[in-house]
Amino acid sequence: MKISLAQKVLTKKIQGISAVVPTKTSLPILSTFLMEVKKDKVHLTANDLDVSLTTIVDCEIEGEGTIAVPGKKFFEIARSLPDDTVEITAEAEKLGVKCKRSRFRIVGKSAEEFPKLPEQKPLASFTVKTETINSMIEKTIYAVSNDLTRPSLCGVLWESKGGNITMVATDGHRLAKVDYEGDFKNLEGKEFIVSPKALNILRSLIDEKEEVKISLAENHITFDLEDSIIYSRLIEGPFPDYNQVIPKQNEKELVVNREELTDACRRVSILSSVITHQVKLSITPEVLTLSVNTPDVGEAVEELRCRFKGDSLEIGYNARYLLDILKTMETEEVAFLLDRSDNTGIVVPVDDGEDLHHQCLLMPLRLSD
Amino acid sequence: MPEIHALPEEVVRCIAAGEVVERPASVVKELVENAVDAGAKRITLRCSGAGSKLVEVIDNGSGMSPEDIAMAHQNFSTSKITTADDLFRISTYGFRGEALASIAAVSTIEIISSSRSGGEGWAAAVEGMSTVRSSPAPHEKGTTVRVQNLFYNTPARKKFLKSDLSERKKILETFLSFVLVIPEIEFHYLDDGEHVVDLLPAASWRERVAAVLGASTMKHMVAVQSKSGPLRIGGFASLPTYTRSNRANQFVYVNRRFVREKTISHAITDAYRNVIPAKRFPVLVLAVDIPFEEVDVNVHPRKLEVRIKNERYAHEAVRSALKSALSAKSESEMIVSFPGQDFSGEGAGRSASERAKRSVRPQPPTAEDEHARYGDLKVITLKERIKDAYTDYMVRRGQMDFNPQLSLRVEDVTRKEPGEADDWKERFLGEESLFWQFNNAYIFIQVRGGVVIIDQHAAHERVIFDTCKRNLEREVQVSQQILFPIHLELSLGELEIFRSSKDIFAKIGFDLEPFGGKSILVRGYPQGLKNWDEGKLLLQIFDDLLHDKAPGNDHTEKVLASFACRSAVKAGKKLTVDEMRLLADQLFASENPYSCPHGRPTIQRISLEEIERWFQRR
Structure with a gap:
């Protein structure tokens, strides 16, 4: 077999499948990728036994063949080659690489060793x-x-x-x-x-x-x-x-600007405990106060405008969890549907898109006092 | 004929001698005590045949007159006390007047002494109980006591002597117990003509202790100094990282008397509890000074035991003195003086000025003396060296300022964006790091002047234990509520543990409630918890408590220790550089970073010098 393709294309394709090649493995064959030349296409496959990724490359081809290529070495060679056409040949278990004046011969492995994907009928x-x-x-x-x-x-x-x-x-x-x-x-x-x-x-x-x-x-x-x-x-x-764990009776609704809350939460959490990341939300009808008090580190307080229906409430959350949720929402405002301070809270975007409905549950940190 | 009759005096004396003179080392102890009490500035001990052939003590003390020499070996004859009241104000080593008499009962004694300078002295040889020879003899001011043929008349006792080697060891240990605590006296010890100890008067207590224990051991010692009510405590104690397999290197003194005192040994054990491994013992030179009227030394013929009036107070004072010396805070100050002698009661103890002169007990150097000599010299301790080097490294790398949001989390390979941050080069070539994990269990950290090695499990255990303890004190508890409450079925024993400890578990951050029958419901657990494993963690802790497998003084400590052990990151877990750094930071911030609650060490250090020595560059 023999194939020719641009160095840039080759490098990009291999880099694409590199995410699947395990860095450390007890099975040496998994640190290779499979190069298969079929008809007019080249298939490059990496497999870590859980996930397999095949990328298909269009290029000039002479003859068919398959070989398992050592991933790291081949990638290093590909990316360091000059920006020109790369010619790759395979003979027995040796791989030849030619580009301008560079020549490489790499010892590969038999394609037979490479794990096969099971054939299953799609349901x-x-x-x-x-x-x-x-x-x-x-x-x-x-x-x-x-x-x-x-x-x-x-x-x-x-x-x-x-x-x-x-x-x-x-x-x-x-x-x-x-x-x-x-x-x-x-x-x-x-x-x-x-x-x-x-x-x-x-x-x-x-x-x-x-x-x-x-x-x-x-x-x-x-x-x-x-x-x-x-x-x-x-x-x-x-x-x-x-x-079963999605609360049905959370009637206290807190509505707050998403970006303001994200920024405030990020700021106060700078002083939160590295273990608990605790931030306290003190909720009143018009003002939401975020506060952090970490002994030996310091205190931070931030006030936000909000709309809240219900009696005042104090809830502790892991600031990282809260930020994770806010990051995935796109609307201007988000709503928290709450009950007691030790119960599951629901966070939803206000005025969500039409066909996607997004909902998050967040367990509080039980406050210490 | 009556069955009961009074024993002949020889027999009485032999019985009494049995209590005082147990082995050659006992002779050494009595004779050296007498020499010190006589105000000697130089004491020489010569032994041969492991003390059974000869024990000779030569001092340059005040010496005795011919009349005194004749009295000296009589039972209960002494110059050290006169009235019964004096018994409660004993400031000399000897006072019972038994020593020479007892020794004389089981050996051949020769005393040569002179109380005047000029070389004219008097010699007396005693065998059994009677003076066999008494004549003028040349002797410098001072006394020589020569004890030969020990136990010649008590073959049973002689038979019970241990091997020469162990008798020699005992003699040396006894001798050193004086050497260690009286730095201003010059000491020599010759064993079968071989010089074993040759020490000139030391400039400081520290110098003497270092000379005896060795400079390398001294590096691992911290100074202990504290004053608590009438008690003065001073000395040197080894860091928890430096221990021995027996107590042979523990020298405890009460009023500069070497003792085996239960209250104090117990206080020592308590102070090191949870910080050193089981069956390991710290190296220790500890002098406790208690006003003479607060302590009764007249308990044991060899005075190895003393009775302290307020035992509980003494226990706490010693324990807290050691604790504070071992904790990070008071470590920098390595200059130690003897605990002072200026007790109010002391003056009364030497009512007669005459006696005061005779009982010339060496006065220990005062704190002022020491300070004047050493100024503010600081000796940097092991921990400081590690800490120092670490801080230095942090500053140099500009990494003091790392991400505060880090916590010990499992490396999250699943969330890496492929292609981008996950560049193949980085994945394969790795990044340069000052943190390196060995065998997925030990963290190597390059620091100034060496390498620090941290046992990840033990270190994390210590960090969790300390954090929980602190949170318990502050009553800060953070419990992460969980979405899917977990239902645990307990055995009767486990249920009992749950009932008796649920307050403590709540304080750690567990949200547990009884759920009918033998089961409980878990609604929350401490935030940041590892190894939760669907509640198995809790069952493991119950099991530890049920079988009393966790170390600790009380139940709370046991719960904490078990929790710390079970929830700490295990050996075999791969850590990221950030996780390693966080763990190291937390460990160094801990009050007690050297060992985990079980007492296993957490940190070791290899110095650059040591490494250079391996490669013969030094």
């Missing part, structure tokens, strides 16, 4: 606008847990009811949920948990694309972006029954 396929999927991922992924002792929380739940798709993520301290009103009849009743790594890779690749084709199989999910295919093993459930 359902559907197409979503990339803009929508991007927004849904952004609004949920921050709440994914990293506690490996509860694997089901280490991913984003997708479920479909009445033609809608809902994504939910939670780490037990906060929960993010976004509903998309659509017409996904063939997904009805399906529930699956997707790894955040696959979703992050998806987001990094969809910027120029209109749509993504998603195929769901028994144990895995595939995102097809034409020139890239992401394959990801699904995370085993069950996901906890989140509907």
